[in-house]
Amino acid sequence: MASSSGYNKMFPVSWTELHRDARALAWRLADLGPFKGLVAITRGGLVPAAIVARELNLRLIDTICSSTYDRMERGAKVELLKGTIAEQDKGKGWLIVDDLVDTGVTARAVRARLPEAHFATVYAKPAGRPSVDSFITEVSQDTWILFPWDQEAVMAKTIAELKAGQ
Template sequence: MSPKDPSRLPHEKGFHISWDQIHRDSRALAWRLDGQGPEDGAWRGIVAITRGGMAPAMIIARELDVRTVDTISVKSYDHQTQGDALVLKSPDKALMGDGTGILIIDDLVDSGKTLEVVRDLYPRAHFATVYAKPKGEPMVDTFITGVSQDTWIFFPWDMALQYVEPYRGTE
């Protein structure tokens, strides 16, 4: 569902995430992942799915004291239309192997197409997202908050603050 659906008011089925909220939810994800790595509970590295996974990955890397962080760039959206997933940039091959001990982090799993592509490349990695929609849940190992499939999530990096008229007018 696009937020530009003319049959809906702007606030319907929209989940607005603030910077504070993404920070809290990313920390909660880090706490859930703490001690779960295959190497005495530790993780070898973190790979952020760009671009949405970068902020959560940075927070999780800090919380878990993981210093090795890389990115994978997968394009699956053209503006707000989802298409076929395409890997534009891969992480360091020596780091990745089959993914054992690696956390793959994204902000959201929607249909699961992006994670499916990455999981095919690194089948033993642990996939974690902050938010998950039902269609994508089977592709993720750990997530914090589930949202309905028809909810559009507005992330803080996609928004700007602006003045809003009061509900009852300005008299």
Template sequence: MSSDSFNKSFPVSWEELHRTAKALAWRLTEVGPFDGIVAITRGGLVPAAVVARELSIRIIDTISVASYGVEGDDKERGRINVMKNCEIAGKGAGWLIVDDLVDTGETAKAVRSILPDAHFATVYAKPAGRPLVDTYVTEVSQDTWIHFPWDLEPRPVEPISSLRR
């Protein structure tokens, strides 16, 4: 899917991300306890920190998987590249995987193949990837580009109505 395929823009503020990640933690209280968290970097780092605080989890590992920007364009999907694996022994039973978003599901498939028994949670889910996660908070349409706060700067924008001309 090229960047032209994204018809909608969904900017997320720091406050909104914190509130939604905390809502994810509430949902996960019904599933845990967990031995630790594996955050998918980079996007999963912030929600994983919020979830870890709320669930009193101190053990956090990371797995670095790139699917966007592998070829240099943040909106172009490339091949999946596991750049750093986590150090979890076994298949992940008792562990929680946290990411910001499941989109096409390609990253989720790669991480699931490494930790098939872990519980997978995301803040946002798109329809194509939603079946691959166990818990999520907010569903957005497949043609929506989510702008996370670490990718934003305050600037003037055109009203939505001007985009339909």
């Protein structure tokens, strides 16, 4: 990533690593329940939420849908596209799951609707960390987390090709 985007480091996460980290999150949450249900923040929270829901044997799963990317300034505003049934009781007894808390903009918008829910993410950055209750791995603010759904397998260049500048 170019430094002009604010990201100087890359943290690639494989499917296996994401699964391991989401299970670790479930272990951390296991003694905090029982939960009425789980609210996944779309889209990034869908995969970790499925893993956490399986591990905690949660069957009532809902989503809160948001868009946090502004064309001029990333994360400048949050548009909540769909609410959740958990809003009926301010999230009391519910678990919110997302893949990452970055700046905290999305987390604060969701927290405003579900102030009594337990908010958990797999990964956290310093600016957003105060917005969530639980997380597994913290990375620096200038790190881009490259999730497995944003990657594709490509043929690796040979050493000879790399040396030849191909």
